[in-house]
Amino acid sequence: xxxxxxxxxxxxxxxxxxxxxxxxxxxxxxxxxxxxxxxxxxxxxxxxxxxxxxxxxxxxxxxxxxxxxxxxxxxxxxxxxxxxxxxxxxxxxxxxxxxxxxxxxxxxxxxxxxx
Amino acid sequence: xxxxxxxxxxxxxxxxxxxxxxxxxxxxxxxxxxxxxxxxxxxxxxxxxxxxxxxxxxxxxxxxxxxxxxxxxxxxxxxxxxxxxxxxxxxxxxxxxxxxxxxxxxxxxxx
Numbered sequence: 710x711x712x713x714x715x716x717x718x719x720x721x722x723x724x725x726x727x728x729x730x731x732x733x734x735x736x737x738x739x740x741x742x743x744x745x746x747x748x749x750x751x752x753x754x755x756x757x758x759x760x761x762x763x764x765x766x767x768x769x770x771x772x773x774x775x776x777x778x779x780x781x782x783x784x785x786x787x788x789x790x791x792x793x794x795x796x797x798x799x800x801x802x803x804x805x806x807x808x809x810x811x812x813x814x815x816x817x818x819x820x821x822x823x824x
Numbered sequence: 825x826x827x828x829x830x831x832x833x834x835x836x837x838x839x840x841x842x843x844x845x846x847x848x849x850x851x852x853x854x855x856x857x858x859x860x861x862x863x864x865x866x867x868x869x870x871x872x873x874x875x876x877x878x879x880x881x882x883x884x885x886x887x888x889x890x891x892x893x894x895x896x897x898x899x900x901x902x903x904x905x906x907x908x909x910x911x912x913x914x915x916x917x918x919x920x921x922x923x924x925x926x927x928x929x930x931x932x933x934x935x
Contacts (some may be wrong), residue, residue, distance in 0.1 A: 818866050
């Protein structure tokens with residue numbers, strides 16, 4: 710059973726703080742993703758990574774960075790949090806497309822509030 | 825730019841009725857995914873459709889894919905209250921293996 714875990718379910722931070730969201734998967738998946746989910750907008754891809762130390766921008770990367778130092782761990786970093794980054798953040802992982810259906814498995818989400 | 829449109833975005837229906845949710849997407853793709861999300865919870869994978877004409881069924885839900893029409897449908901048969909949730913379709917294309925999601929269909933099934 711694939712398991713994707715995220716470090717916090719709820720997080721409250723102040724404007725300007727540096728915020729780290731951690732995601733860990735235990736299925737040796739190559740791909741890892743960060744999405745944010747907002748009412749009326751659905752899920753939008755922020756960044757993804759297909760290998761250690763590799764990263765690619767998604768649709769809305771501005772204001773975010775990522776780090777992947779180990780295959781199982783993918784971190785999302787908000788360098789200077791702003792109120793418009795208040796959102797639900799979802800991490801996902803999958804196998805490489807060529808090896809599978811590329812089905813993505815999601816973590817439980819982190820609800821971040823920036824005051 | 826890949827766009828994924830679902831309709832309806834909101835659906836209230838009675839138990840026992842049938843209904844269909846539609847998912848249209850704007851560029852060629854042969855992989856389409858359906859997810860379910862309960863309030864306050866994460867996304868649960870329902871179906872993975874990998875080819876034109878693919879049809880998958882699980883209980884009262886059936887999903888199909890027509891890649892020529894760029895259309896997928898999620899059909900609900902004899903709805904029950906437990907199926908109340910938000911349903912998302914998603915297509916590969918948000919940057920390599922990233923998914924582009926529809927806005928979701930909020931489904932309420934009333935007794």
